[in-house]
Amino acid sequence: MRKTSVYLDEDQAQRLARMAREEGRSQAEVLREAVATYQPKSSVDRNFALAGSGHGDGTSIADVPAEDLLESFGE
Numbered sequence: 001m002r003k004t005s006v007y008l009d010e011d012q013a014q015r016l017a018r019m020a021r022e023e024g025r026s027q028a029e030v031l032r033e034a035v036a037t038y039q040p041k042s043s044v045d046r047n048f049a050l051a052g053s054g055h056g057d058g059t060s061i062a063d064v065p066a067e068d069l070l071e072s073f074g075e
Helices: 010-023 027-037 066-070
Strands: none
Touching: 010 027
């Protein structure tokens, strides 16, 4: 195991101490578990954005003439 230092503001330090005390564990154990279960927001599964993308008649917006796309633009 490797030792490291963590700087916490007063509220964070009190919260960590309270959680450790309530769970009957050391603060280090609570921090290790928090780090082990942490998932950054960037790792969120974004596959939902593809939902329904396989449906349609097969045409592409790239095949629509620009004049048709801009016909009502700005009105």
